Amino acid sequence: MSIEIGMTGRAETVVTDRNTALAVGSGALPVFATPMMAALMEAAAMDAVATGLEEGQGTVGTRLDITHDAATPVGMKVRAEARVTAVDGRRISFTVSAWDEAGPIGSGTHQRCIISNEKFLARTNQKKEAPHVN
Structure with a gap:
């Protein structure tokens, strides 16, 4: 494994009726949903470290602390970027940010843990x- 500070990743999407707050149940308006922005940021983080993982390894998100600062309407492109800021054993920390075509829409920090997929x-x-516990 060779995950290093400074590795970056990116993910992109277009806002459609399917990824709005109204569609996913996180709000009542047809704008890009916060949970979808979070997922895009996680995808960027996975992209950042993909080349540093060994065969059979993956990462799982363990912490996400973000703000969603601006709404994005249906039809606009959104991109997220992630940058590795720390590596502590299997734990990887990132800064994450997202933009639409008009400017920044969100930012924060994210942590992922390296796992054996199997x-x-x-x-x-x-x-x-x-047994199930209630």
Whole structure:
């Protein structure tokens, strides 16, 4: 594994009726949804470290602290960027930001943890076999 401070990634989308706050249930207006901006930021972070992972490894998001500062209407392009700011064992920290065609729309920090995809899924699927606690 070779994840280094300074690695960057990017993700892009276009605002459609399917990724608005109204469509995903996070608001009542047809503007780019905050959860969709968060997902785009996570995708940029995954892109930033993809080339540094070993075969069978992945990353999972563990923390996200962002602001959504400006609304984006249907039809506009949105892009997110992530930059690795720290690597502590399997934990990776990022700065994340997003823009639409008119300017900045959000920013913050994000953390991901490097995992073995197979082991992670096996452990997660064990939940279905464990007794349920309410």
